[in-house]
Amino acid sequence: MTHREHKSVVIVGGGQAGLSVSYYLSREGLDHVILERHQKFHSWRVNRWDTFCLVTPNWQCRLPDFPYQGTDPEGFMVKDEITDYLDAFAETFNPPIVENCEVTKITKRAGGGYLVDSSQGNYSTDQVVIATGGYDNPIVPPYAKNLDPSIVQMHSVDYRRPEQMPEGGTLVVGTGQSGVQLMEDMHLKGRNVHLAVGPAPRSPRMYRGRDATDWLYEMGHYHMTIDKHPNPEHAVSKTNHYMTGRDGGHEIDLRKFANEGVSLYGSVSGMEGTKVQFLPDLETNLDDADDSYVGIRKVIDDYIAKHNIDAPIEPAFEKLWQPEQEITEIDCEKEGITSILWAIGFRPNYGWIEVDVFDDLGRPVYQRGVCKEEGFYFIGLGWLNTWGSGRFLGIDEDSRYLVDAIANKAKANLRAVS
Template sequence: MSTTSTNHYSSIIIGAGQAGLATSYWLSKQNIDHLILEKSDCIAPNWRSQRWDSFCLVTPNWQCQLPGMPYSGNDPDGFMVKDDVIAYLENYYRYTRAPVFFNSPVNRLEKNGGRYFIETPTRQFIADHVVIACGSYHLPNILPAATAMPDHIEHIHSSNYKNSEQLPAGEIMVVGTGQSGCQIAEDLHLKDRKVHLCVGTAPRVNRRYRGKDVVNWLDAMNYYETTIDKHPEGDNAPNATNHYVTGRDGGRDINLRIFAEQGMQLYGRLKRCDAAVLQFHNDLATNLNYADAVAKRIRDSIERHIQENSIEAPADDNIDSDFLPYHCEQLDLNQSKITAVVWATGFSSDYSWLKLPVFKDNGQPIQSRGISPEPGLYFVGLNWMNTWGSGRFYHVGRDAEHICNAIAASLQQYKTG
């Protein structure tokens, strides 16, 4: 590793998003010297570059609980829009006075003689402990079918979508119905663009039930305190698709059946593209029914909580739909008016720079609440590291504190020898 300068720190954090800043907060509380390496030239670059113009959180503002600076505004039950999220993180950066070294992407991380060696384009760093806080959404996924589509079709990943105006005139296909796919489909729909939506297996949830946001009910039921070892899907919990809903315009349901009634064309999952003809799985009804069943299961659990605790709550005013849209198993793009496809098909991880045997066969880190099998190496900010809120503003600070306590214990053990 030939570099221009070498610096040694007790701990180095990789990534200056909410996970990295929360970790820095707790390390500072314990007077542990550290540095954050951030690949970009600003705080939380993904919030700036990988969110569309109308983006807002789907969780209420009161769940923004970064350590030392929980939400203190006058709209706890509202939903921060993109610029407010960025401002919250910028304010948190100033509040924590986190030592961030910008424009420092990590090219290589390896271990030698009990210490970690970190290479950036301009410097080499040495650390006794390293915290990986750069998430797991690194490389956009686009399905192989894209390469077989006609040349006149424009392709864009959801991370690059900003608004309907950036897309060519004509009809738009959105592939994927996780939170991003559904919200982008709604954004286009509200702009009177004809939307073709490939519906996957994501569940949905009602925004409100019996007078409260469903998130408030679930919090009162201690759902968000459930740890991964108690999760029904166990170790697969981090791979589970989030329920689609929106915080837009004060928050509301996203119901794909109602979109279909209003003119949106729904399909099953995209199977392949042959000679410009798209083939779809025959699972549209199954996927819509599954989403409805999950929403009902959540409502039923809240209803039991209300009855068991004799809680006074107004009658439910949610409007559901049993509309079953026409199922089409194939579509010739050359005979359609579709001009662009938005690929809301998620991301894959890229830890190729991390030269240590700490990954499962699927490429995901091996860790237990952020503690890896490699002494001194930690992860924070991943989905379901401990609870549902591990990768979110709600509980990321808890996991960061847990990791920092482990670092402090390691340092104390070293001192006492």
């Protein structure tokens, strides 16, 4: 019979979400353990490029009882500052974490609770919190294998600096937050950069005297819960608006980069040999991103007008560049492109969870992180409850809510056996 150590709660994942839950469990006096596949805060510490920085201002860093305490609340912490902040939070309590411990299976236990198997021992537990996030498997489309092997392919998770890429041009695929920032990272180093533009929206950075996120926070946008959202399916599935916190923060207008020599194409649709095919959607994607940008400006304008706020006037938006034609195929050899940098996201891996907490598409089903299977929870995912869920801004509220549910169930369990 397999020996199992018993813990009231097992948390899988040692990032900011898992440790935030641990913080409140510790305050409740509930015994628990955190099982982390690598080191705590691994994604921040390892899976980021050298010039990585926050996209949201530092004041939004609000871990439990540990808000940002630096001297630049409107600035954007760089990679090492972020990990220092996280490490300092962990030092405020003694999280019971087991590092380099991969969870291999979770099943239901006869009579209630769960069995957790891991590379460093097995556990029985009354309750489980999944805090692994959604960044397990880097996405690379199947047709990538058709590309000539002389062209180097890399995913954004492995990118650190422009010097990693071979001499010659690089085609960056994807215009979410990572894609546009990596494009800029290489462009600023004088590299020959090509960009496949997807349907991601963009946002202003500073607008009418303040960071756009400051306005949106004040307007209550970040307090809207998913159950009150007019289009929850769209909210959960859509890509984040792109901008950057680099060098004090600025917006990213891809038309500006086109004027500076970055070659823009539509969405990649296929690859064969040295050739890459694109959909004829570049102009549509640029226009849609600008519509999002202008829409955010308008809601801020309306708020300012409604409340008679004294704020500086901004010039009207103008398109800086228009594509002369839609290019639907290029030959990398002729264009001097020697590498592809994939920045089209990740997929979660829940294959090790053998509990009925998923829908037909393999997505976890919950209400504010609480599953129908008693004592099973998720945290750290986008729109778990609000826009800030999965981000520094909302993790305190989410973790407090889950721990309240965990503590209430633990008390009910005690009453049931007494």
